[in-house]
Amino acid sequence: MIEIQNIYKKFGENEVLKGISSTFEPGINNLIIGGSGSGKTTLLKCIVGLHEPTEGDVLFNGENFTDMGFEQRVPIRTHIGMLFQNSALFDSMTVEENIMFPLNLFTNQTRAEKRDRANFCLERVNLAGKNKLYPSELSGGMKKRVGIARAISMQPKYLFVDEPNSGLDPVTSILIDDLISELTVEYNMTTVVVTHDMNSVMGIGDHIVFLHQGKKWWEGSNKEIAHTDNKELNDFVFASRFMRAAKAKL
Structure with missing residues (x-):
């Protein structure tokens, strides 16, 4: 609350x-x-x-x-998870790297654990298998869904x-x-x-x-x-x- x-x-x-x-x-x-x-x-x-x-x-x-x-x-x-108006994805990072970004900053998880979490979040937003794409390869709706996947990667309250x-x-x-x-x-x-x-x-x-x-x-x-x-x-x-x-x- x-x-x-x-x-x-x-x-x-x-x-x-x-x-x-x-x-x-x-x-x-x-x-x-x-x-x-x-x-x-x-x-x-x-x-x-x-x-x-x-x-x-x-x-x-x-x-x-x-x-x-x-x-x-x-x-x-x-x-806290945040989805910005323009999705705010890092253009130089893949979808997977974007989702793992907050995990890299705030957790001590292994790379395998972070990749597993990224895969789970991608599945949850119906983008399974899009890990290696870059933001420039995504539609506007897909960018929003990647932004949501990143926002929930830390299991926010x-x-x-x-x-x-x-x-x-x-x-x-x-x-x-x-x-x-x-x-x-x-x-x-x-x-x-x-x-x-x-x-x-x-x-x-x-x-x-x-x-x-x-x-x-x-x-x-x-x-x-x-x-x-x-x-x-x-x-x-x-x-x-x-x-x-x-x-x-x-």
Whole structure:
């Protein structure tokens, strides 16, 4: 479980986050949504420690991550998996080497053990046998799946995903959403996904935090969105669906 308590974040005079609190439970899909500039990626970075909150606290299973120094954070960071928006694969490494990268950094496993783990992760994301390919030889959807395989290589308790469907076609997007959801339930991870894709929201949004102008504007499930009278959320949902429909006609 992850708790965020009254999170503020300023960059100079620009206050990006304004007192956001929420709880992200394990075994369900926790989504952070909002328009461009709403603060969703900044919030994600504050949770994982890539940004330090100006005020507020982030707790991992009751431990105050915000108050910890670098060395104190290492045990928690070894339980964090991260899928970046562009997958962030190393072009000079093979698929297998990319997946083994965090194992090389944080474990004392033998090379055979690390290769076995890489093979297991590749099988889990339906890419068995792709070990020796390079990122340049992969489609966008395959890169995302390799990124997921790397993110779960350390058997994380916490999985953070930034815009998993960016640049993907609708069919591949659904496959990625389903894979993230399956892994979340299977490993009982606390998964936090930043997205602006309403297909993802309606498909896997067990718990949704909607940000607007740096504030938590609405919180609920995908089943509750259809019945909300929150104007800004309704505007966001309508605009997202309208843009998808317009693009589909082009």
